[in-house]
Amino acid sequence: MKKIIVSLFVITCVSFSQKFGVSMGTGTYAGIDNYSPKHLIGHYYLSFNEKFTLGFSVGFGSAQFKEEIDYADPADNDESTEVSITGIPLEAELLYFQSIPNSSIKPYIGLGLGFYSYKRNEENDNFDSEASTFGVGQYVTFGLDMNISEKLSMFVQFRKLGFSMVKITNDIKRNNPINDEEITYDYLAQPGIDDLGISAGVKFDF
Secondary structure, X not given: OHHHHHHHHHHHHHHHOOEEEEEEEEOOOOOEOOEOOEEEEEEEEXXXXXXXXXXXXXXXXXXXXXXXXXOOOOOOOOEEEEEEEEEEEEEEEEEEEOOOOOOOEEEEEEEEEEEEEEEEEEEEOOEEEEEEEEEEEEEEEEEEEEEOOOOEEEEEEEEEEEEEEEEEEEEEEEOOOXXXXXXXXXXXXXXXXXXXXXXXXXXXXX
């Protein structure tokens, strides 16, 4: 079902968009605990005039983390943790551009709404954890757009969640012969510093 939604989204945007962009960035815009995968994001823009633009984005995020803790006390067992994350953000936003006289740089701000779906697998010497993130969030955007030519521009932007209805479900299984219990808990992701998204990319005019 997700593949069908993404495919329809891409076909619709390509058919009606006036600009196409691609960017890479770090940070999740929804957040999945404290981990921040890198994203490759495609952007489609519909410009109403020189100031207002409606943008649509679809992306793919992934990351691999490995951490090893060596305890000084021989009585404490060393720990090793491996984390893998994959996910898809879908976003729509209204952007407002402000031209600077005699400059090719245009700062902009925006308001957007995103749909987020991520999976996280974590393997530790003491436990295994599977977490999923699913839901919608509202965010604000601020960035800079710089014209390189009539058809090409570069941009850098930041995104920060305003409110979140993103639910995180975490299944934990302890790897302990004495205590092998399984725990499941869920909660709503709270906006914080970890959901600050930073990306840079280019735009192309058709």
